[in-house]
Amino acid sequence: MLTIIFVVFVAVFIITVLIMTALGAGASQDEKKTLAFLDSALATAAPGVRDEVVDIRRQELLSSIPWLNRWLIKADFAPQLRLILYQANLKWTVGGLLLMAVGCAMFVAFAVYARTSAVILAMFLGCAGGSLPFVYVFYKRRKRFDLFEQKLPDALDLMVGALRAGHSLISGISIVAREATDPIDREFRMCFDEQNFGAELRTAMLNMVNRVPIQDMRIFVTAVLIQKESGGNLAEVLEKVAHIIRERFRLKRQIRVHTAQGRITGWVLSFLPVVLGLGLYLVDARHVSLLWERPVGVTMLYTAGVMTCIGALIIRKIINIRV
Numbered sequence: 001m002l003t004i005i006f007v008v009f010v011a012v013f014i015i016t017v018l019i020m021t022a023l024g025a026g027a028s029q030d031e032k033k034t035l036a037f038l039d040s041a042l043a044t045a046a047p048g049v050r051d052e053v054v055d056i057r058r059q060e061l062l063s064s065i066p067w068l069n070r071w072l073i074k075a076d077f078a079p080q081l082r083l084i085l086y087q088a089n090l091k092w093t094v095g096g097l098l099l100m101a102v103g104c105a106m107f108v109a110f111a112v113y114a115r116t117s118a119v120i121l122a123m124f125l126g127c128a129g130g131s132l133p134f135v136y137v138f139y140k141r142r143k144r145f146d147l148f149e150q151k152l153p154d155a156l157d158l159m160v161g162a163l164r165a166g167h168s169l170i171s172g173i174s175i176v177a178r179e180a181t182d183p184i185d186r187e188f189r190m191c192f193d194e195q196n197f198g199a200e201l202r203t204a205m206l207n208m209v210n211r212v213p214i215q216d217m218r219i220f221v222t223a224v225l226i227q228k229e230s231g232g233n234l235a236e237v238l239e240k241v242a243h244i245i246r247e248r249f250r251l252k253r254q255i256r257v258h259t260a261q262g263r264i265t266g267w268v269l270s271f272l273p274v275v276l277g278l279g280l281y282l283v284d285a286r287h288v289s290l291l292w293e294r295p296v297g298v299t300m301l302y303t304a305g306v307m308t309c310i311g312a313l314i315i316r317k318i319i320n321i322r323v
Contacts, residue, residue: 063095088140105130156242266315
């Protein structure tokens with residue numbers, strides 16, 4: 001019976017994916033028509049047509065499914081999710097991320113309910129499963145920020161060398177955009193392009209801080225903006241900023257070494273009940289199934305889950321030392 005239910009679920013899921021893909025194909029055809037219209041409009045010298053071209057290009061695709069894209073354009077959280085996906089350097093759309101989260105939540109909730117028949121437990125674990133795509137996105141985002149933080153002092157050294165050689169600040173930013181590696185080059189290139197296309201230097205640098213909201217980038221941008229207003233030797237200022245960033249990075253590494261035992265303890269205490277419960281279930285399913293077949297067992301499961309989460313958050317608070 002369980003096999004039949006699982007097959008039906010998989011079939012429904014595949015049909016849903018095919019329908020969404022077909023709708024996305026229709027959206028791609030509309031996109032091709034729009035691109036063809038843009039190509040023809042760019043060759044036209046009429047001012048009204050060029051205004052229409054600019055208006056069309058400002059609309060960004062949040063999902064390949066038309067109705068979902070229209071809904072996300074009106075949603076307030078869509079721009080923030082799009083920024084997070086950009087910061088994680090993922091080519092996903094906001095609609096794709098939400099659909100993956102919904103699919104993971106439905107799959108986990110159905111699997112748990114088919115096995116335990118506990119609605120509340122299935123909903124709770126389904127929400128946990130639905131958060132997995134977001135966990136991956138934030139993991140990639142954190143990794144990219146760590147790499148940016150590691151390479152930022154070398155980029156500042158390039159700027160210091162350019163300034164001492166007689167280049168301006170804008171030329172130093174362009175040199176970093178050409179010579180540095182990912183992800184430094186991408187952000188500095190966007191900053192240089194924004195300033196080159198007419199934006200103020202302050203606006204371009206604040207936009208870069210918005211794209212990379214880490215403390216080291218705020219220190220760099222604050223130092224540059226203060227120097228532009230008060231004057232002084234910018235090369236010397238950036239050299240000291242690079243030294244401070246290196247010292248902060250070294251201190252953070254030392255803190256990670258000293259708190260390694262606490263992090264391992266938190267991971268072990270958080271996942272040990274789950275792993276042990278799965279192991280006991282594989283050994284003797286009837287014995288462990290009493291936890292969700294009786295009211296007392298369900299209460300114990302919920303209490304254990306809440307206490308485990310609270311303990312994990314307390315350990316995280318202890319070992320999370322801000323530098």
